[in-house]
Amino acid sequence: MDWQFGLSIGILVYMAFVFDFFGFLARDELLLRLLMLAASVLYLFYYYHVADTPLWDAITTNAVLGAANLAMIGVVILERTTFSMSKETEALFQQFPMLTPGQFRRLLKSARTIAVTAPRTLTMAGTPVKRLWYVHEGALRIDKTGQETLVEAPMFVGELAFLTGAQASASVTAEPGARILEWDAAELHRLLRKSSKLHVALQAQFNADLVRKVTHSAPLAN
Template sequence: MDFSYFFSTGVFVQLALLCYVLGLLTRNELMLRLLVLIGTVFYIIYYYFVSDTPLWDAIWASLVIGAANLFVIGIILMERTTYGMSPQMVALYQHFPTLNPGQFRKIMKRASWTTADQPIQISRKGGTLDHLFLIASGNAILRRNGLESVIPEGNFVGEISFLIEGPASADVIVPQGTTFVQWNRQKLKAQMRSAPQLSNALSALFNKDIARKLAVSTPDITPQSAPFSNQTPDQ
């Protein structure tokens, strides 16, 4: 079948223009860039077949534009999906419902993972907390006023102290085998100051966590490792 008629009539130029116009009419950034990328492909096809000798300068310019667009599409997909995350990271991300995957990746670049090979005290009542903690797997033990309660996985330790820059209100011990994630408080605050959307997402997360803990807290915690309804007061 002879396709020369379609090339000579500029059908591919019209298709490319249609894609560009549709892209500019949408508010969805990902859809916009996908349509522009498709339009760029149509332009490249046209430039290749429009004359006896392909228009290599135009093809090269279009390839550069397409490559740049494809690069940004990759960034958008990384910000919106958990693609490429390890199973451990995906599991941890479930505890960050107010953050998108891109924001989660950014804060995890500043995080460190620790699996306790012996009991570790990460918070001391009245002391300064230099780090924010999250129990990733296992449990931690909260001790205050002679009482103990369990901090299950998925809970932060020290978010109130982080928000108000105050001292810790309880002792927290991580037993052997428990894995926790920690962030340097000052570095995380600096990251939040430089990214208002990230700051809002994290603040919403901490407020939600604190509200959930207050909703289930009770004044009659029994001594010696009484479970705390899957949540505990903050330090």
Template structure:
């Protein structure tokens, strides 16, 4: 099945390899893999046409395998960028991260549990086993006899999570409120596995803490200033 135009074969071979080099100039993984597939198709054509005795199956098989792997990876990358599974309740948290892909955020959600109703969240002086994020309603912070209502968008237990120390206040979720609850051990395991989630979560927790420190009489556990849900009772 050889081709009678060796110059055309040379062009196919060199263009295919040149495109493979160009692929590495792309930072976007989908674009990179699409260009790699184009390169592999051209190189496969070369190994199909080069020999009059038929395709050169050894190199051709590897090119085909490379095409298949990249097609699968493109499908996974597209899936990672789709927003399915991010409902209205958790959408504000996803948008607050800003840097996480929908897939990364879904993996963060997968190790959390949604809980609601009146219940204690943290006890002062005791190291929490969970990190919380208030989705709706309010939680009551009690420290040194002072009480503060914390609204949606706030993290609870972030100081203990960041430092590994005990909770700095007693916090109780109010009736009708809902939170995301992460087991600390499971969450740390995910953060060790996925550096992007580690960096994004630590950054958001640090920002949340900085805002609380500058706007609250209870800096360790106060809510975000733009929620309009803060009240001292």
């Protein structure tokens, strides 16, 4: 191998080291992975050209690591962007400002979609609540201690019972035309135990929803 070519190829190792070095200093996960991927590409080129025959063992192992890193870069991008969301799903995501796109995708994946065509009772006062609902279109009638209130979407139903395990404090009925996301409470709790960040984000979303309920609810005239 020409010594000048060998010297130029050797520079790739130092360039890869620079990418690795700044990658380890990066606090942002996406930037870290992009820098490490760049270093992997340089190492692959180096291992292919440094000897008279390619160093296939090193090339194979680094290629596998690079592919795994590339896959995780895709995961991080999906976590941070609305890429691949339909317009309808993206519009629904806008109602969850406390969640990242990735957190919203996981939450939506575990939900069941309901289109209400006739009055549908969601909770009865004094009874256990085994589900959580999010009404993103339409209206709800809330009956608490004999006083009815009409509330327009969007809003959660059953979130206090979901968080505390208490029985429903009011009877809630979804009006025809409402569109709802429904979660099994036990399954959703299992999902939240797997991700503390999703748990915190959803609690923040509950708090924002509670403020909206207090601000916009109005008793129905007798």
